[in-house]
Each structure stands twice: as structure tokens, then as C-alpha cells.
Amino acid sequence: MERWRRVSVLAMALLLLSACHGAEFSVKNHDQSLIYDHTLAKTIVEYASAVYMTDLTALYTWTCSRCNDLTQDFEMRSLIVDVENCLQAFVGVAHNLNSIIVAIRGTQENSVQNWIKDLIWKQLDLSYPNMPNAKVHSGFFSSYNNTILRLAITSAVHKARKTYGDIGVIVTGHSMGGAMAAFCALDLAIKLGSDNVQLMTFGQPRVGNAVFASYFAKYVPNTIRLVHGHDIVPHLPPYFSFLSKLTYHHFPREVWIDDSDGNTTEQICDASGEDPNCCRCLSILSLSIQDHFTYLGVDMESDDWSTCRIITAQSVERLRKDLASNIIMTKHDADVSIVENSVQTDWSSSR
Numbered sequence: 001m002e003r004w005r006r007v008s009v010l011a012m013a014l015l016l017l018s019a020c021h022g023a024e025f026s027v028k029n030h031d032q033s034l035i036y037d038h039t040l041a042k043t044i045v046e047y048a049s050a051v052y053m054t055d056l057t058a059l060y061t062w063t064c065s066r067c068n069d070l071t072q073d074f075e076m077r078s079l080i081v082d083v084e085n086c087l088q089a090f091v092g093v094a095h096n097l098n099s100i101i102v103a104i105r106g107t108q109e110n111s112v113q114n115w116i117k118d119l120i121w122k123q124l125d126l127s128y129p130n131m132p133n134a135k136v137h138s139g140f141f142s143s144y145n146n147t148i149l150r151l152a153i154t155s156a157v158h159k160a161r162k163t164y165g166d167i168g169v170i171v172t173g174h175s176m177g178g179a180m181a182a183f184c185a186l187d188l189a190i191k192l193g194s195d196n197v198q199l200m201t202f203g204q205p206r207v208g209n210a211v212f213a214s215y216f217a218k219y220v221p222n223t224i225r226l227v228h229g230h231d232i233v234p235h236l237p238p239y240f241s242f243l244s245k246l247t248y249h250h251f252p253r254e255v256w257i258d259d260s261d262g263n264t265t266e267q268i269c270d271a272s273g274e275d276p277n278c279c280r281c282l283s284i285l286s287l288s289i290q291d292h293f294t295y296l297g298v299d300m301e302s303d304d305w306s307t308c309r310i311i312t313a314q315s316v317e318r319l320r321k322d323l324a325s326n327i328i329m330t331k332h333d334a335d336v337s338i339v340e341n342s343v344q345t346d347w348s349s350s351r
Contacts, residue, residue: 106175180202
């Protein structure tokens with residue numbers, strides 16, 4: 001049954017995507033010197049993977065199974081959980097990068113088919129503040145701006161910079177988490193300056209129209225969107241060539257990872273945001289969901305397939321008990337922000 005559900009959703013997506021190839025509407029790119037760093041990407045993808053972990057205590061103490069390798073010296077500063085909206089994020093300091101890391105979780109695998117199906121029909125319906133004619137996806141915008149995420153992340157970044165100085169911020173996320181990460185990076189760049197914020201996402205869908213993409217390229221020029229092979233999600237919501245000025249449009253810059261034929265290549269795409277020689281050159285029928293769940297050899301799935309709210313609520317309860325016992329607080333004093341049934345609870349650190 002699950003297999004046929006995946007096939008039907010994919011078929012629906014491919015039907016609409018068949019109209020997506022055609023003339024382009026240009027996006028102004030304000031950066032000519034952006035350099036893609038493969039080593040950095042290998043590190044950041046591990047943070048984008050770790051934020052999927054459902055054991056909140058292990059995530060808080062940075063002892064989870066994905067909290068090692070290139071990220072083992074990470075210092076957790078803030079753990080953010082919204083049970084009601086199934087949102088999760090963390091903020092901390094990567095000392096080896098001398099940067100603040102913001103990671104936002106994407107969609108769990110067992111619900112991604114429904115998410116894709118819903119996403120196909122979404123329309124651009126929200127004007128972005130102070131950006132004339134820029135429109136964005138209301139769901140992605142609201143998930144970041146109208147929930148706990150924006151306030152908690154902004155506060156955590158401010159505290160970290162107060163402690164460690166004006167170090168840079170790297171924002172990341174996979175799938176829907178990448179879409180929310182884009183709004184987070186834009187928000188922080190407007191507050192802190194474009195030179196201080198970098199965005200790197202994995203398998204991110206489109207989030208706004210071409211006008212928004214141009215503004216985004218101006219405010220967050222240091223942006224990389226990695227696309228793995230035939231991943232279908234970066235092709236959604238669809239780009240319609242006959243509505244080029246109104247349709248969804250990626251902001252630059254894509255790095256397309258092609259690992260077909262046993263060889264892996266990383267192609268740095270042009271500044272249009274919709275390079276026809278990168279992932280958009282693929283046959284519509286070749287797009288897949290499977291490529292969405294692995295990036296640079298790293299697993300990008302949740303470690304638990306239970307219903308999001310159920311597993312998150314259980315993990316929150318365990319974390320509450322551990323925090324109350326003061327056992328983990330002796331070595332770890334990161335902030336914890338939890339929203340459950342519209343009631344926010346904060347455990348503030350002593351910093």
C-alpha cells in the first residue's frame with residue numbers, strides 16, 4: 001500500500017512538472033565571488049542530519065549517534081521544540097568553523113508523500129514585507145515567522161554572538177527545513193548584515209517568486225542549495241514557464257550532485273537560480289523521492305517513523321525529567337524552548 005501511495009504521489013507531481021521547462025525569468029545575482037567548499041558542505045550536512053534526531057536528551061548533550069565525526073566539537077546553545085507544529089531546531093557554536101550553526105528539521109519520511117502532494121497545489125499568496133512584488137509560500141513563511149522558531153533562534157544567535165563576538169552564522173536545513181532555513185537566513189542577514197550570514201540547504205523546495213529570489217540574492221549572497229541527483233523536491237512547487245514572472249523560482253546558487261554511472265560530480269550552476277544545465281536538465285520521468293533522503297552520503301531521514309507529535313511529545317517528557325533531575329545540567333547549560341499545546345516553556349541557562 002505504501003509503495004502505491006508513493007507511486008501515485010510521484011505520478012501526480014510528474015504530471016504537473018511536465019509544464020515546468022521553458023523560458024526563464026532572470027534573477028539578479030549580487031555576488032560574483034561565491035566559492036563552493038566541498039569540505040564545509042560535508043560538515044554542514046551532518047548538522048542538517050542531526051537535527052532530525054528524536055532523542056532530545058542526546059541531542060541536547062550532543063551525544064546522539066549523528067553528533068560526532070565532523071561535528072563532534074559542537075557546543076549546543078539552544079534546543080527548540082514545537083510539539084504542536086512538529087518543528088525542531090537547534091543553535092550552537094562550531095568552534096572548528098568559528099561559526100554559529102542554526103539547523104532546522106525538515107519533514108519526517110513517513111509523511112513526505114502527503115507533504116509533496118499538498119505542496120503541488122500551493123500557490124504564491126503572501127507578499128513579503130518591505131519587498132515590493134515579492135511573493136512567497138505562506139506555509140514555509142508562517143512555519144518560521146509565526147511560530148516559536150524566529151524568536152528563539154534570533155535570541156540564541158544574539159546570546160552566542162554576545163559571548164563569542166561577532167562571529168558568522170551558518171543556517172542549514174533539509175527539505176522543508178531548508179525552506180524555513182531560507183527565511184531564517186534572510187531574517188538574520190537583514191539584522192546582522194549580509195557578510196555575517198551564510199545559507200546551505202539540502203533538497204530544498206522553491207519558496208518564492210523571481211522577484212523574491214532577486215531580493216534574496218542581494219541580502220543573502222553567500223547561499224548554496226545542494227541538490228542530489230534526481231531528487232524531486234527541489235522541482236517543487238513547480239516552475240511554469242508560461243507564468244515566468246509569477247511562478248515559483250529558485251534563488252541562486254545551486255550545486256548539483258550527480259552520482260549516476262558510479263561517478264560523483266558536483267556542478268556549480270549559474271546565477272539564474274534555474275540553470276537549465278543543472279538538475280532541471282533531467283527528464284521529468286527520472287525524478288525520484290529516494291534521492292531526497294541521502295546527501296553527500298549522509299542519512300537525512302528521521303530516526304523514528306512514529307507520528308511526529310507523538311514521538312516528539314514523548315521525547316519532550318523524557319527531556320523534562322532529565323532537566324529536572326539536574327544530572328545533565330551540571331555539564332550542559334544550553335537554553336531549551338518548548339511549545340506544547342500553545343504554551344511555551346523555557347529553561348534558561350546561566351549564561
